[in-house]
């Protein structure tokens with residue numbers, strides 16, 4: 001699924017594009033599958049098709065490998081690509097745990113190649129601008145709390161046991177799959193330090209499981225140096241349509257609501273300054289009274305264009321880490337998920 005979405009955006013022509021991506025090769029478990037993929041998603045390109053990923057890593061024309069396999073294979077696929085001397089952009093969640101992530105970044109350093117987690121949300125102009133408004137312009141004063149919920153319905157019971165949503169060896173579970181976005185919004189709201197230098201929060205977490213698969217996670221984060229708190233929630237068994245507002249960030253001078261179909265696909269945010277007569281209303285503010293300023297972001301393609309472009313610019317500049325999602329930030333996120341899973345008693349095979 002994700003590889004098709006990403007490739008469609010790679011070949012998209014859009015205003016503001018600075019690089020031209022060439023899809024040199026496609027690696028798949030079968031030649032036929034790879035051929036069908038190329039014909040459907042990048043018909044104007046002429047990629048070589050390989051019936052194994054490792055064969056693709058040996059292709060001299062390939063500058064960077066994009067890995068879109070299930071979570072449980074990210075460690076293997078990254079390590080094999082790096083061993084072959086390839087730069088890598090690997091889907092979220094980057095690995096099953098922080099230990100695997102650290103080993104990958106270490107291997108990349110030794111081989112002097114680029115590796116980055118494909119956390120596309122971080123590259124979106126909406127995310128970057130909101131972070132600036134909150135922590136540089138301080139549009140809502142000092143942020144003191146935030147929450148984000150990613151609730152989706154994947155129809156777990158209807159899926160085959162081999163699905164990445166059900167197979168634990170593939171990394172099944174809502175936290176790694178979608179909770180990682182809720183955490184990413186916490187990093188925007190609660191962390192005003194540069195990526196990779198965030199403070200470690202105290203964490204209190206609970207997880208629920210069905211048939212051994214983690215389906216619901218709730219976690220409270222508390223940052224010792226600022227006293228900021230965040231609530232991270234996620235479930236893959238929600239029924240009904242998603243709410244329009246999926247994250248709220250509160251500051252001493254107002255609040256921000258972030259809207260969109262899902263936390264991975266934000267469409268707008270609204271900044272609500274504190275109302276002058278707030279004391280008169282106490283807790284009974286009428287919603288209509290609040291005049292917020294909405295910032296809308298028109299979608300371009302599926303939204304992967306920014307991540308693709310920034311990664312290409314990193315490679316062209318000779319960088320070995322992403323300027324937006326450096327290794328230390330990926331490890332920080334993985335460590336938080338390790339701690340949530342430790343408390344929630346979610347364990348993957350081999351751990």
Ligand SMILES: NC(=O)C1=CN([C@@H]2O[C@H](COP(=O)(O)OP(=O)(O)OC[C@H]3O[C@@H](n4cnc5c(N)ncnc54)[C@H](OP(=O)(O)O)[C@@H]3O)[C@@H](O)[C@H]2O)C=CC1
Nearest residue numbers: 001002003028029033068069070071091092093120164177
């Ligand atoms: N950024 C985003 O919005 C999204 C990101 N993702 C991320 O992308 C990754 C892949 O997700 P998604 O595309 O939904 O996954 P899929 O289940 O669609 O699998 C992707 C491909 O992985 C390959 N694969 C290798 N081994 C296996 C295996 N044992 N079982 C199944 N597939 C295997 C297959 O390709 P082949 O047979 O051709 O080798 C398969 O088509 C995950 O990390 C996920 O979190 C997913 C959705 C959205």
Ligand SMILES: O=C1OC[C@@H](O)[C@H](O)[C@H]1O
Nearest residue numbers: 092152154177178262264
């Ligand atoms: O990254 C993702 O975003 C959309 C979800 O449907 C999907 O499960 C997840 O991998």
